[in-house]
Amino acid sequence: MDYIVKLAFVLLIFIYTWFFQVQNQEWDLQRALLKDANNMAVHDAVQQMNDIERSQGRLIIDPTAAYETFQDTLQLNLGLDDELSPKAGSRLQDSVKIVEFVILDESSGITFPYLYEDPQYGITKYIQGPSVIAVIESKHPVLISRAKTQEPIRVPAIQEYKYNK
Secondary structure, three states: OHHHHHHHHHHHHHHHHHHHHHHHHHHHHHHHHHHHHHHHHHHHHHOOEOHHHHHOOOOOEOHHHHHHHHHHHHHHHHOEOOOOOEOOOOOOOOOEEEEEEEEEOHHHOOOOOEEEEEOOOOEEEEEOOOEEEEEEEEOOOOOOOOOOOOOOEEEEEEEEOOOOO
């Protein structure tokens, strides 16, 4: 009988370790998906220049068009609906939140190069020109319930508008 208890204990430890590993792999996969989608979304958003301002030699990002484009790109690349919740067939299980969306351009009253710092999200970068900065997050995948809640998966992205001076 003692042998069966020991075997059950070892089996329980094995299963727990296996689920923990699967959960960590799922976290890695979801973070990579979120990071790639965020990179593509800020790239698309920074392209939304105000044509009237650009014709006058100023590089100003249209904030409405940039945000809409950003959200559209996230939806397309992550399989999300208009509320940023996963559609059927999406790799994600939980909704995505846009927790930060910042546009830095000539209308911001800053001069480039500019040191952008956001201690809340751990972002520090010298920016050479008009840029879009975004931070998105989603819940941490959970296979093993713990007393302590998991931090969300949070990914930042920065894209500068490329132009020749």
